[in-house]
Amino acid sequence: MKKILITLLQITFLASFAVANPFITWFPQEFECPIDKEKNTFMVWGSYGSYIYSYPSKYQWLFFPWTSANSYYICKKCHLATFLGDFDRLPKEKLPAIKKVLEDIKVSKTFKDYNELSVSERMEVMEKVYAVLEKDESWWENFYRLKGYHNGKEGNKAKATEARKKSLELIQKDFADEKSETPKKLALYISGAMKHFLDDDKGALEDLQKALETKYQEKDAKPEDLKNAEEGLNERIKEYMEKIKSEKNKPRLFDSTNDDDH
Numbered sequence: 001m002k003k004i005l006i007t008l009l010q011i012t013f014l015a016s017f018a019v020a021n022p023f024i025t026w027f028p029q030e031f032e033c034p035i036d037k038e039k040n041t042f043m044v045w046g047s048y049g050s051y052i053y054s055y056p057s058k059y060q061w062l063f064f065p066w067t068s069a070n071s072y073y074i075c076k077k078c079h080l081a082t083f084l085g086d087f088d089r090l091p092k093e094k095l096p097a098i099k100k101v102l103e104d105i106k107v108s109k110t111f112k113d114y115n116e117l118s119v120s121e122r123m124e125v126m127e128k129v130y131a132v133l134e135k136d137e138s139w140w141e142n143f144y145r146l147k148g149y150h151n152g153k154e155g156n157k158a159k160a161t162e163a164r165k166k167s168l169e170l171i172q173k174d175f176a177d178e179k180s181e182t183p184k185k186l187a188l189y190i191s192g193a194m195k196h197f198l199d200d201d202k203g204a205l206e207d208l209q210k211a212l213e214t215k216y217q218e219k220d221a222k223p224e225d226l227k228n229a230e231e232g233l234n235e236r237i238k239e240y241m242e243k244i245k246s247e248k249n250k251p252r253l254f255d256s257t258n259d260d261d262h
């Protein structure tokens, strides 16, 4: 999981593949833990459809497969925890340091199936594992946004708030950085989203309004793709603002009830 920020152009690109696969499917696969050689069975996704981009997790700019519990791998023996795709691809030279981190990890129960542990608990371990891997701030911003999402879903309000505050702080820093490759329009969408989920609707609407007025830009993109991305995101922003202004449809009201977990 080198880059976890999904940009609009990626959505257009991925969606063109996804249409042929109308259902989300997962299948089990055996993985050998790079730390202790323990054999673990984890789920791997087989297919999905472009509808995943309209699931409610879009209000936190998060998408399948990272919204799914299946994507959070943890070894049942040493408790090495990573995102799907990273488990057996960790840099070899980092393994001793990761092993050391894992020595102090205690999980709430022994388990056979990794999904017996909550995603939020797995993410606590991941946070320590990835601290060794020198990820950049944009990666961590996405990590904390996901941590807020999963804690919110599990009803851990205080932990969700703490994670979303970290995400907001990092996306604001990213926005202010002229060298950042994160499209400014998207950074504003994300900061608006985090403010909404942190109960600051005034701030959220200001950021989304600014996002609406900011031109969509992404490195190495074709003008036509940029135009489509611009229109697509504007539509999403307008709908989001309407929802925030409403009484009963505010996305954060469904924080712990929406079910994107497939």
Ligand SMILES: [Zn+2]
Pocket: 033, 034, 035, 036, 037, 038, 075, 076, 077, 078, 079, 080
């Ligand atoms: Zn292990």
